[in-house]
Amino acid sequence: xxxxVDQDRCEGHGRCYATAPAVFAPDDIGNGHALGDGTVxxxxxxxxRLAVANCPELAISIDExxxxxxxx
Amino acid sequence: MGDHAPVTDWAxxxxxxxxxxxxxxxxxxxxxxxxxxxxxTTRYGGAWLPTxxxxxASIAYDTERFTSRSVVMSEFRPPHALAPEGIAPPISSDPxxxxxxxxxxxxxxxxxxxxxxxxxTRAYCEELIDQMRGREIVDAxxxxxxxxxxxxxxxxxxxxxxxxxxxxxxxxxVLEGVSLPLEKRAAGMMKLFEYLMVHIDxxxxxxxxxxxxxLLGSERDGEKLDPFQVVxxxxxxxxxxxxxxxxxxxxxxxxxxxxxxxxERLVAERDLMxxxxxxxxxAYAPVTMARxxxxxxxxxxxxxKAEEWVLLPFPAANRDPAAFAxxxxxxxxxxxxxxxxxxxxxxxxxxxxxxxxxxxxxxEAWLDAFPSxxxxxxxxxxxxxxxxxxxxVLPVRVMSQP
Numbered sequence: 070x071x072x073x074v075d076q077d078r079c080e081g082h083g084r085c086y087a088t089a090p091a092v093f094a095p096d097d098i099g100n101g102h103a104l105g106d107g108t109v110x111x112x113x114x115x116x117x118r119l120a121v122a123n124c125p126e127l128a129i130s131i132d133e134x135x136x137x138x139x140x141x
Numbered sequence: 142m143g144d145h146a147p148v149t150d151w152a153x154x155x156x157x158x159x160x161x162x163x164x165x166x167x168x169x170x171x172x173x174x175x176x177x178x179x180x181x182t183t184r185y186g187g188a189w190l191p192t193x194x195x196x197x198a199s200i201a202y203d204t205e206r207f208t209s210r211s212v213v214m215s216e217f218r219p220p221h222a223l224a225p226e227g228i229a230p231p232i233s234s235d236p237x238x239x240x241x242x243x244x245x246x247x248x249x250x251x252x253x254x255x256x257x258x259x260x261x262t263r264a265y266c267e268e269l270i271d272q273m274r275g276r277e278i279v280d281a282x283x284x285x286x287x288x289x290x291x292x293x294x295x296x297x298x299x300x301x302x303x304x305x306x307x308x309x310x311x312x313x314x315v316l317e318g319v320s321l322p323l324e325k326r327a328a329g330m331m332k333l334f335e336y337l338m339v340h341i342d343x344x345x346x347x348x349x350x351x352x353x354x355x356l357l358g359s360e361r362d363g364e365k366l367d368p369f370q371v372v373x374x375x376x377x378x379x380x381x382x383x384x385x386x387x388x389x390x391x392x393x394x395x396x397x398x399x400x401x402x403x404x405e406r407l408v409a410e411r412d413l414m415x416x417x418x419x420x421x422x423x424a425y426a427p428v429t430m431a432r433x434x435x436x437x438x439x440x441x442x443x444x445x446k447a448e449e450w451v452l453l454p455f456p457a458a459n460r461d462p463a464a465f466a467x468x469x470x471x472x473x474x475x476x477x478x479x480x481x482x483x484x485x486x487x488x489x490x491x492x493x494x495x496x497x498x499x500x501x502x503x504x505e506a507w508l509d510a511f512p513s514x515x516x517x518x519x520x521x522x523x524x525x526x527x528x529x530x531x532x533x534v535l536p537v538r539v540m541s542q543p
Binding site: 081084087099122124126 | 247497
């Protein structure tokens with residue numbers, strides 16, 4: 070799966086990089102960004118989903134590969 | 142508190158400074174949510190009170206129809222002439238001015254910048270704890286929680302720590318003096334600005350490595366900030382940074398003092414601290430914000446008039462059963478917790494990373510020193526009313542580690 074933080078919605082609460090530091094990191098104003106191209110290693114998927122569930126601005130989207138489509 | 146008549150009907154005559162609200166606002170919000178989800182009062186020149194997560198969020202996001210010209214509800218409405226920056230930018234600013242003024246502050250309050258303040262914050266917490274050791278009963282709010290944010294913000298801004306009592310006086314006036322007559326309230330604000338101007342003038346003459354000098358050297362749209370904008374932003378940081386964090390630390394300690402199972406579990410499983418902290422922030426969110434209605438309108442069936450207030454009780458949003466499972470139960474390992482303690486939208490608390498660091502360090506240092514403590518006298522606990530809620534008197538019995 071891949072994650073993406075919508076920078077128009079992100080307000081820098083920091084819940085994503087606190088919840089899933091292997092997947093998200095802050096920039097210089099505290100906004101969250103997906104690391105690399107947003108691809109999430111299998112071992113970090115649970116934390117990545119929790120980050121999505123905890124974002125107060127609903128700014129994070131998940132892209133599931135069509136082949137492994139059982140979302141949750 | 143204040144001189145207001147006691148509230149008899151919360152749906153049509155609410156008052157957030159009433160003693161009943163200070164003691165237990167959750168019962169009021171919960172009943173309103175079921176019977177009259179947007180309450181009204183004619184006090185303060187007219188005000189509305191949404192109580193559901195969705196309504197609170199939708200108003201927080203609607204910066205077109207609700208202005209942040211003032212975010213503290215009282216009889217006093219700041220002059221329109223202060224727009225677009227307002228009395229204390231960026232919290233009092235609306236788009237588009239808001240963004241640039243907030244952008245200046247965000248790097249100073251980024252997680253990376255705040256990390257550097259952790260060692261000094263911890264040392265200060267330990268200093269406060271050392272002064273309490275050897276005693277059976279201490280006041281966790283007055284002797285511990287309240288001092289931490291004052292020291293941290295004074296050092297950050299570049300104001301003398303020795304003026305801590307004066308800061309608390311200014312803050313108390315702004316946040317709790319909302320029932321004062323207009324002239325008295327304005328006079329109190331002037332004292333704060335006069336105090337800050339003396340220090341800003343001194344920083345202009347003798348720049349140093351702190352936030353006042355940083356802002357004085359900052360530019361906006363290619364022009365240096367003028368000292369009057371700097372003083373208003375410094376006033377904001379002082380007011381927003383003290384009672385709020387004091388309340389969050391105090392409320393968390395109050396919970397742990399009264400809930401031994403949670404305290405024992407947190408002491409045994411320190412890895413739970415991040416989840417426990419977010420849960421305390423959800424369940425005991427200290428801050429309610431305010432907006433002013435820009436123009437007469439019908440808002441979801443509510444006939445809102447221009448210049449009426451709208452309170453945004455984020456603590457009520459955090460207790461809405463439509464948004465949180467079992468909202469009135471504190472679950473210290475709650476994993477899904479999309480709370481709004483630091484607000485929603487463009488005015489998300491700029492100091493939230495600082496507040497979280499202070500809360501975590503304060504709780505860790507306390508639990509290291511006092512893994513076992515309890516409420517010494519539950520009846521003696523006193524909570525502040527108004528827009529920032531937290532324990533102001535919190536006697537606890539502590540059992541020091543040898």
